Amino acid sequence: MRILIENFTKRFGADTVIDAMNLEVADGEMLALLGPSGCGKSTTLFAVCGLHVVDDGRILFGDEDVTGWSPQRRNVGVVFQSYALYPHMNVFDNVAFPLQVKREPGPAIRRRVSEITAMLEIEHLLERLPAHLSGGQQQRVALARALIRRPGVLLLDEPLANLDARLRLDMRSEIRRLQRETGITAILVTHDQVEAMSMCDRIAIMDRGHVHQIASPADMYRNPVSTFVAGFLGNPPIAFLSGRVRGGRFWLDGSTAGIDLPGGCEALEDGREIRLGVRPEHVRPADSGPLSGKVSFVETHGRENLYDVTLNGGQVLRSIQPVRGDIAPGQTVHCRLDTDKLLVFDREGTRL
Amino acid sequence: MTPGKWLGVLFLMPATLFVVVFFLSPVLLTAVFAFTSMSTATGVGEGGYLITPSTLHRLAERGMDRSTAESLGATTYLVNPETLSRARAAGVAAATLDELGQRHAGKSFDGRRGFERALKSLNNRPRSVRALKQAARHFETSVLNRTFGQREDLLAALAASGVRLSDEDRERLVDASYTGWTWTTDNLRRMFGTADTAQVLANTLIYVFVTLILFNTGFALVLAITTFYLPTTEAAVFRGIWFLPRITPPVLYVLLWKWFAWDTGFLSTVLGWFGVASRNWMLDTAFNAWVFVVLINGFVGASMGMIIFSSAIRAIPEPLFWASEVDGASRWQQVRRIILPQLRWPILFVTSYQTLSLLTSFEYILLATDGGPGSTTEVWSLAAYHTALNNYAGNLQYGYGAALALVLVIIGVVLSLLYLRIFNFDALVARPRIET
Ligand SMILES: Nc1ncnc2c1ncn2[C@@H]1O[C@H](COP(=O)(O)OP(=O)(O)OP(=O)(O)O)[C@@H](O)[C@H]1O
Ligand SMILES: [Mg+2]
Numbered sequence: 001m002r003i004l005i006e007n008f009t010k011r012f013g014a015d016t017v018i019d020a021m022n023l024e025v026a027d028g029e030m031l032a033l034l035g036p037s038g039c040g041k042s043t044t045l046f047a048v049c050g051l052h053v054v055d056d057g058r059i060l061f062g063d064e065d066v067t068g069w070s071p072q073r074r075n076v077g078v079v080f081q082s083y084a085l086y087p088h089m090n091v092f093d094n095v096a097f098p099l100q101v102k103r104e105p106g107p108a109i110r111r112r113v114s115e116i117t118a119m120l121e122i123e124h125l126l127e128r129l130p131a132h133l134s135g136g137q138q139q140r141v142a143l144a145r146a147l148i149r150r151p152g153v154l155l156l157d158e159p160l161a162n163l164d165a166r167l168r169l170d171m172r173s174e175i176r177r178l179q180r181e182t183g184i185t186a187i188l189v190t191h192d193q194v195e196a197m198s199m200c201d202r203i204a205i206m207d208r209g210h211v212h213q214i215a216s217p218a219d220m221y222r223n224p225v226s227t228f229v230a231g232f233l234g235n236p237p238i239a240f241l242s243g244r245v246r247g248g249r250f251w252l253d254g255s256t257a258g259i260d261l262p263g264g265c266e267a268l269e270d271g272r273e274i275r276l277g278v279r280p281e282h283v284r285p286a287d288s289g290p291l292s293g294k295v296s297f298v299e300t301h302g303r304e305n306l307y308d309v310t311l312n313g314g315q316v317l318r319s320i321q322p323v324r325g326d327i328a329p330g331q332t333v334h335c336r337l338d339t340d341k342l343l344v345f346d347r348e349g350t351r352l
Numbered sequence: 353m354t355p356g357k358w359l360g361v362l363f364l365m366p367a368t369l370f371v372v373v374f375f376l377s378p379v380l381l382t383a384v385f386a387f388t389s390m391s392t393a394t395g396v397g398e399g400g401y402l403i404t405p406s407t408l409h410r411l412a413e414r415g416m417d418r419s420t421a422e423s424l425g426a427t428t429y430l431v432n433p434e435t436l437s438r439a440r441a442a443g444v445a446a447a448t449l450d451e452l453g454q455r456h457a458g459k460s461f462d463g464r465r466g467f468e469r470a471l472k473s474l475n476n477r478p479r480s481v482r483a484l485k486q487a488a489r490h491f492e493t494s495v496l497n498r499t500f501g502q503r504e505d506l507l508a509a510l511a512a513s514g515v516r517l518s519d520e521d522r523e524r525l526v527d528a529s530y531t532g533w534t535w536t537t538d539n540l541r542r543m544f545g546t547a548d549t550a551q552v553l554a555n556t557l558i559y560v561f562v563t564l565i566l567f568n569t570g571f572a573l574v575l576a577i578t579t580f581y582l583p584t585t586e587a588a589v590f591r592g593i594w595f596l597p598r599i600t601p602p603v604l605y606v607l608l609w610k611w612f613a614w615d616t617g618f619l620s621t622v623l624g625w626f627g628v629a630s631r632n633w634m635l636d637t638a639f640n641a642w643v644f645v646v647l648i649n650g651f652v653g654a655s656m657g658m659i660i661f662s663s664a665i666r667a668i669p670e671p672l673f674w675a676s677e678v679d680g681a682s683r684w685q686q687v688r689r690i691i692l693p694q695l696r697w698p699i700l701f702v703t704s705y706q707t708l709s710l711l712t713s714f715e716y717i718l719l720a721t722d723g724g725p726g727s728t729t730e731v732w733s734l735a736a737y738h739t740a741l742n743n744y745a746g747n748l749q750y751g752y753g754a755a756l757a758l759v760l761v762i763i764g765v766v767l768s769l770l771y772l773r774i775f776n777f778d779a780l781v782a783r784p785r786i787e788t
Contacts, residue, residue: 049678071677078678084671088693097689098679145679 001152001185002027003048007057010043017043018209020057027062030179030186031214032196034232035206041189042081044206045155048187049076061152074153077146077184081158083138085130085145091117092126095144102149116144119178136167143175147182154179154186160195172199193233197221205229227349230277236306238343239318241276245269250276250344254313257290260339265352268344274352277343280306283319285327286336293317295331309335379761385754386540390533392748399532400499401506407528414528416521424525428513429467429491431456439490447476448487460513467491499531539755548727548735556732559645559717560710567650568706569699572657577687579658580665591658598655606719609648610634634721638728641721645729648716653709657702664698665691697775704771712760733760 005023009016018040025031033041046052048059050071058067066074085094092113093100099109117123120140130138139159146154159175160168176199179186190196196203197217204214205228213225217233224230230238243252243259245268250259259276261268268274296316297308300323307327309317317335327333344352390396403424412421436453440446451474461467468488471477478484495513500506503526510517510525517525543549575594579587597605612618613634620630634644668691676686692699714734717723723730723738730738740753 046674051674051677071674072680072682074678075680076678078675080671080675082669082671084669084675086672086675086690089689097676097681101676101679101681101685101689145675149680 001062002060003153003185003187004060005044005048005057006060008044008047008054008059009056010040010047010052011055016209018047021209021211023204023211023214025185025187027185028183029202030176030188030200032200032203033187033189033206034191034193034196034203036191036232039206040209041191041206042157045078045157045187045189048153049078049155050074075149075151077149077151077154079139079142079146079154079156079159081161083130083142083162085138085141087130089129090126091122091128091130091133091141094130094141095148097145098149112148113144116148119181120144135163136171139163139171140174143178147178147184150182152185154182154184156186156188158189158191160190160192168195175199194235197233205232223351224277224343225351227275227277227345230343230345230351234279236280236318236320238277238279239316240345241278241311241315241317243274243276245272245274250274252291252311252313252315254315255311257292257312259291259337259342261344262340262342265344268352273347275345275347275349277345278317278337279341279343280318280320282338282341283309283317284336284338285319285321286334289334289336291317291335291337292332293335295327295329295333298327298329309333382754382757382761385750386758387535387537388533388751388754389536389538390750390754391752392746394531394533396533396750399530400501401503401526401529402497402499402531403495403506403525403529404497407525410528411521411524414524416524420515420517420521423515424510425494425496426462426515427464427492427494427496429461429464429488430493430512431459431491435491435493439487442490444487444490445476445478448474448478451476464488533751536751539752542752543755543759551727552730552732552735555728555730556711558642559649559729559731560707562642563646563649563653563710564703564706566646568653568657568710569703571650572654572702573661573695573699575654575658576661576665577691579662580691581683591662594651594658595655597651602715603719605652606648606716609644609720613644635725638725641725641729645717645721648720649710649713652716653706657706660698660702661695664695668694701775704767704774708764708767708771712764732756736760 003023003025005021008018008021008023010018021040021044023031023044033044035041043052047054050066050069050073054067058065060066061074086097089097095117096109096113099112113126114123117126120143122137122140122144125133125137125141130141133141139162142159156175160171163171172195175188188196188200200217202214202216203220205212205220207228213220213229215223220229221233224233227240231240241250241252243250245251245261245265246258247270248261248266248268250261251257252259291311293309293311295307296310297306299306301320303323304320305323305327307319307321309319311317319335321327346352405425408421408425411424412418431452433453436449440449448471452471455474456470461470468484471484471488478487493509493513495506495509495515498509500509506526506529507522510522575591579590582590600608610617613632614620615630615632617633619633620628624630633640635641672690673686676690681689712733714731714737717729717731717734718737721729723734727735736753736756738753739756740748740750742748
């Protein structure tokens with residue numbers, strides 16, 4: 001079911017936490033709400049499921065305006081960050097709860113519970129209390145409970161935040177598989193860009209109550225609309241260099257090095273201050289060249305090494321390279337950049 | 353012992369002293385008194401020996417030959433230095449007394465007639481019949497209605513009066529005439545044997561369980577749950593109002609109820625406008641009295657449960673409420689499926705705690721109905737108080753009252769130990785009950 005958020009505004013007292021937000025999630029799509037802590041992701045989610053009253057704007061499921069509906073009426077499946085399993089009920093009752101409160105007949109409930117728990121591979125845990133489950137098992141129970149009513153919408157609030165790295169990887173693909181199998185429209189709240197990029201069809205990136213950009217992960221990575229978006233996506237993160245335009249080239253502040261700008265930027269007037277975004281994978285070592293600096297930090301990631309290069313003039317560039325032993329901290333190196341992959345932003349951070 | 357341990361003992365001293373003085377010793381004394389016949393009549397000190405007509409009656413009941421018993425009550429006339437000097441002091445003519453002394457010293461006369469005849473036969477006999485009868489009076493001796501300090505005094509007087517008793521009868525007499533308290537198990541026998549006890553027991557059960565179920569747990573739950581769903585300010589005001597009865601001085605609080613229920617009080621006045629005859633609504637009927645007893649105690653008792661339940665509800669993690677709402681649960685289902693199961697321990701705790709405190713508290717009933725009308729609202733602790741410390745008849749039966757109180761003490765100790773086991777308080781303190 002399509003979700004349409006129109007001019008959604010939310011205030012807590014005098015604080016306007018979300019200001020006139022617009023967002024559309026297509027039917028069957030999985031959308032990530034990505035943003036730093038406190039940007040209003042959970043608030044948006046709570047408005048969609050009806051736990052928060054909307055101060056202004058509308059929320060539509062399909063073509064139906066559900067703005068005034070109670071959470072009970074909306075038929076939304078939610079997985080909370082803490083899972084919010086009912087501690088005094090066993091797994092069966094936890095999963096069956098949404099059907100029990102609808103007073104569905106017992107046999108139908110049992111059939112549906114065994115169906116959904118089989119799908120999530122927790123059918124052997126039905127008698128257990130939540131306290132006696134591992135984090136991953138609790139996660140699956142919470143998912144089962146959210147899906148048992150066949151809701152039109154599935155909302156996930158940082159569902160993987162409490163899991164260890166290995167389990168997070170498993171659950172990522174598991175949740176995506178379930179979402180695909182059920183064809184449910186889903187919103188995933190996360191502040192982890194890897195999660196957002198690997199699990200979702202599209203990402204809506206938020207900051208302080210505003211949606212900065214909505215795009216597919218690849219698109220957003222390649223074409224961020226601002227330094228904020230560019231800085232949020234990518235690990236290790238992008239490096240920004242500040243400088244000025246002169247003669248159609250970029251001149252690094254505090255250095256005499258000139259860098260070619262990518263196509264489309266020829267028209268920038270001389271003297272304009274800009275920022276250049278350089279992703280680590282677009283920096284390669286060279287034997288010579290105008291751009292040189294000292295290796296200030298080396299971090300090994302196993303397959304790759306990450307190098308911080310402090311350029312002449314003090315700005316820092318990051319480079320990721322297949323593991324090699326010939327570059328050590330303190331060494332002076334020359335760098336070459338992939339010109340057509342460079343991202344150009346104005347002083348305020350807007351993409352040019 | 354290491355110095356550290358001594359320090360520990362030292363620190364415990366005040367508490368130990370407190371427990372001994374204010375808890376253990378009253379309990380022990382109650383247990384001791386429960387097996388005595390102490391009352392206002394016996395006093396708490398040592399008693400004397402006193403034979404009254406009712407003593408004679410009792411003796412006959414306890415198997416003394418009826419004529420022997422009656423003979424104890426008979427009056428004899430003794431002539432001895434003591435009676436003579438008594439008569440002299442009362443102004444009987446000296447000549448009469450001197451002659452009586454010479455002729456009949458040491459004699460005893462069984463009846464008035466015989467002694468009067470002896471007086472008449474004196475040369476110096478009293479001049480008028482009236483004087484004669486008056487003189488005779490001074491020689492009357494009887495063991496009846498005289499208090500003897502010691503057993504020996506009683507026996508000496510008995511011997512002097514000329515009554516001969518078998519050893520067995522003498523012991524019976526000593527027992528029956530003793531006015532001090534004695535050790536006895538009669539109190540327990542009486543308690544389990546009388547219909548009054550059954551009535552008081554029934555009253556106690558009604559009082560404790562109706563108040564507990566309707567108010568101390570039931571209404572407290574209703575208050576806690578409704579205030580949970582109210583906005584915070586309203587909830588605080590509401591809780592504050594329900595807390596008032598608890599912090600109002602009991603006398604004032606009950607007085608307000610009395611004003612409310614009096615025949616010229618609020619209720620009568622308002623109902624009077626609709627033509628209902630005014631009356632004392634509280635003491636009008638036994639049913640009304642119960643309604644008021646339960647309301648008065650309940651309004652006070654609900655606050656503790658309300659506070660405990662409220663904080664227990666607020667300790668439930670909020671996401672559980674969110675989850676249940678998006679899962680489609682109505683308010684009522686939320687209460688039944690989420691809140692009540694999480695309150696299992698607080699409910700059990702409040703119920704057991706309040707059972708004990710209701711069982712032992714009677715001050716509100718005492719102030720409100722004083723057990724009336726009749727003794728329809730007389731509960732166990734109030735009965736103990738009335739028996740031992742305050743009643744209309746004026747004969748305070750310390751022993752029996754203590755026996756009644758002892759039952760409460762035993763129930764209290766047993767229940768407390770039981771609760772300590774159930775709740776395993778250490779664990780309760782150590783580990784939160786709500787798991788997420
Ligand atoms: N009940 C509330 N009362 C007042 N302010 C609130 C309330 N709930 C959230 N806020 C504020 O609204 C803003 C957005 O909160 P929200 O919970 O949506 O953040 P989030 O994006 O989910 O962050 P996180 O990643 O840390 O969960 C925050 O600044 C927060 O302080
Ligand atoms: Mg959040």
